[in-house]
């Protein structure tokens with residue numbers, strides 16, 4: 378099986394500092410990590426490779442520093458990695474990001490077609506959960522989102538059966554391969570990297586692909602290809618402090634009615 382995993386570099390949310398003057402994220406003080414959902418996606422891909430044979434390829438779009446998340450994925454057991462890097466990619470929204478990743482996947486898989494693509498459920502910085510479905514739509518393959526468990530995979534008959542999370546429970550879904558999965562963290566427990574993989578990851582240099590390499594249309598990239606724009610960033614004003622009514626039942630209810638009545642009269 379050839380399994381692709383999309384991994385994103387994100388700021389470590391546990392270390393995030395907000396600049397009190399500008400109310401924006403102070404990126405300079407924040408270490409970058411692999412998006413936590415994407416570590417679970419790599420783990421699941423490596424487990425399938427160990428079971429059925431094949432290869433795991435990771436792809437990331439980002440600055441040169443994002444090579445770190447590819448090296449981390451190699452340490453987790455992935456086989457090779459590509460970094461999509463070009464100044465034309467800067468300012469891409471989710472539509473443009475999914476286009477760039479789609480072109481990257483097509484380029485990387487031109488000789489070795491993929492069976493499965495894994496994405497995290499969402500990135501912990503952008504938080505939109507749109508990129509995975511965007512890639513699936515562009516590739517015209519089924520998308521299985523919020524995957525909690527892979528129940529069965531049959532590479533020969535090209536079938537997959539998964540359990541996906543719903544607001545009020547779960548559902549079991551089957552699909553044909555190739556398809557794209559976006560995964561929840563509970564899909565697996567992360568394993569420790571072996572020493573061999575850690576050393577491989579430390580030495581690994583991902584292949585870098587530019588807009589020309591992936592034969593991307595310029596109008597689809599960066600700000601040109603991004604129909605959304607950020608109008609304003611602000612911290613929501615703090616809520617007014619609530620009021621606690623104390624005493625026996627009658628006085629609490631009377632106090633509340635009086636308050637509501639007063640509000641209505643205002």
Ligand SMILES: Cc1cc2nc3c(=O)[nH]c(=O)nc-3n(C[C@H](O)[C@H](O)[C@H](O)COP(=O)(O)OP(=O)(O)OC[C@H]3O[C@@H](n4cnc5c(N)ncnc54)[C@H](O)[C@@H]3O)c2cc1C
Pocket residue numbers: 383384385386412414415436437438439467468469470471472474475478495496497498499500501502503504505506507508509603605606607
């Ligand atoms: C107008 C606008 C301008 C923006 N400009 C910039 C900018 O200049 N620089 C910038 O860094 N961000 C920018 N962003 C944010 C950027 O668009 C998003 O971070 C990006 O599209 C991914 O969306 P998300 O974080 O919501 O990912 P989600 O859709 O929540 O991610 C889901 C999954 O998709 C995959 N994925 C997502 N992004 C990547 C990636 N880059 N590489 C590999 N896999 C990925 C991962 O598997 C991830 O778990 C901009 C956003 C907007 C709206």
